[in-house]
Amino acid sequence: MNLEKIEKLARELIEEIGESPDREGLKETPKRMAKSFEKIFGGYGEDPKKMLTQFDGENYDEMIICKDIDFYSTCEHHMQPFFGKISIGYIPDKKIIGISKLPRLVEIFSRRLQNQERLTMQIATTLTDMLKPKGVGVVVNARHLCMMARGVEKQNTLMTTSYCTGLFKKNAKTRSEFLRLI
Numbered sequence: 739m740n741l742e743k744i745e746k747l748a749r750e751l752i753e754e755i756g757e758s759p760d761r762e763g764l765k766e767t768p769k770r771m772a773k774s775f776e777k778i779f780g781g782y783g784e785d786p787k788k789m790l791t792q793f794d795g796e797n798y799d800e801m802i803i804c805k806d807i808d809f810y811s812t813c814e815h816h817m818q819p820f821f822g823k824i825s826i827g828y829i830p831d832k833k834i835i836g837i838s839k840l841p842r843l844v845e846i847f848s849r850r851l852q853n854q855e856r857l858t859m860q861i862a863t864t865l866t867d868m869l870k871p872k873g874v875g876v877v878v879n880a881r882h883l884c885m886m887a888r889g890v891e892k893q894n895t896l897m898t899t900s901y902c903t904g905l906f907k908k909n910a911k912t913r914s915e916f917l918r919l920i
Contacts, residue, residue, distance in 0.1 A: 809848040847860045
């Protein structure tokens, strides 16, 4: 990311909305915006395939779930934040991953311009492609500032998306168990 260019563009944006970037409260805002973009959109600089370390599952063949993973992302349509919780479940087939890798996977994909549906699918398909489990389930619950602060202005709306592969998609009992546990 070119932080100097982002800083310049932020200054122009402040001017275009009718403010003075030289006003005391705004003097350092372009620099702060550029620095915040480095974190907010840091997922572009990371490859999820490089961080998914695998271990021998020692014949463990039951569901593994990491739930209520907090996340923050940015809507690609309005560049407004959306945020909430993600739950991920999978049934291993020989291999498992380090438990911290599930929240890390969420972090990589959520730190990009996103829509909630793609975010849900990217997490599930990456885990499926890398680990080759018997199945994966991902559920995302989020609040979208683009719906809260503009547009329909509904502050308590919660959007839920899900994406399932393997046994989570084909077997109703597996899917039901996952949904009950999360």
